[in-house]
Amino acid sequence: MKVKEVAELVGISVRTLHHYDDIGLLKPEQTTESGYRIYSEKDLETLQQILFFKKFGFPLKKIKDIINSPSFDREEALQVQRKMLLEERARLDNMIVTIDKTILHTKGEIHMGDKEKFAGFDFSKNPYEQEARERWGDRAVDGSNAIINKMSQDEQNAVGEAFDQIYKDLAAIRHKAPDSDEAQEAIKLWYNYLNKIGSYSLEAFKGLGQMYVDDKRFTNNIDKYGQGLAVFMRDAMAVYADRSKK
Template identity: 30%
Template structure:
């Protein structure tokens, strides 16, 4: 049997994180002595090794717990999905490296393409099919016709900043295919509105707690709810990249911060941003 300190030294996982894994039921000790000391046998340490593999694949702790608790769950399918996501990230990194190599050679024409024209046209078609007539009319009034709107979108997509935004969306969703799927099957308008209202309610509650320690249980509970609702609203498996971008915008984008403060009160954007960051940056974050 090994103590929690010995397991920590063996694996590099902090004692605090091991205690947290115990609290959430992800990794419990084999035995707890009468004095309250946690002890782990070889089988438990083997299980921890599996957990660490899944963490290296960026799987949320909640998903890892589901996998570890359900022996019937197809772990190979989970690994295959994570492999696909890592492969897409690898492609993006290779493209960035190639661009840097070209710059070093004196070629400053960098390729930031995320979605090509064929993909964009297909995505536009899917988006259009899920819009009602009043929504379409907004864009017809602005661009003159649906065809003109599509042309504007396709031509604008070649802009480096637009493609970087596409890359950010792919990061939020985990893969290009997930982005495309979200356009094919968006949430119904009434569901979308309900989730938006719920997020507004969460932000108002956070704004009302300005001055409270962002690491307090009450604040962390609200951000946890924010995380859950964001996953449902935007149909993403991991809301962290999206909400961390929101946190950054709330703290660094003056125009955005003013808009948030005008709704929830002065200093709300900064406080909400800090609360989101504290939630995701804390050791042993339970996604």
């Protein structure tokens, strides 16, 4: 399908689809010699996912991170989104009841307590983003944190010192090629150490490296050891994961 056909099918603008292409969120499988974008069935499935997440208030950058995560599973995403919609429907039903009661209260037919007047309102942090973060973002990181939190203070200090030394060693070689023998040997030590305190598959390890760059909190902390270390680690971790799978 051409971009105009997709826009008409979905009910969004051609400009929106162009923007998704420009930022790398949804790049059509084909582009003709004349420059026309051609969207495949797979592209439409990805667009559906994007719009579902957008419906729940996710920023485009976060959506891009989620659907490009090595651990992202489309069927699992649909199950989670279904759960989100059911919860949203229940909340809306509750608010409709509140409106109906308020109408009767305004007419003087019933009396509403103060708490009843605000039933269904929820201004808390988006719970769907938290669930998505746990499933497709840094679930492995959280698992490691849970293990660390169970350690004694001395054990935690030892872990912190080990992390510190590994980061320093990696920072010292961050100007080398990520696929060099030296870089790969150092990043292997990082992979092995992480698996002492947690459980990281090669895909999760690669995804973790990507998060070092995508999540500025990680980038800022890692780059304290040397500017550009987060990017170096991401690239080296990706090479290590891809090579180890062969």
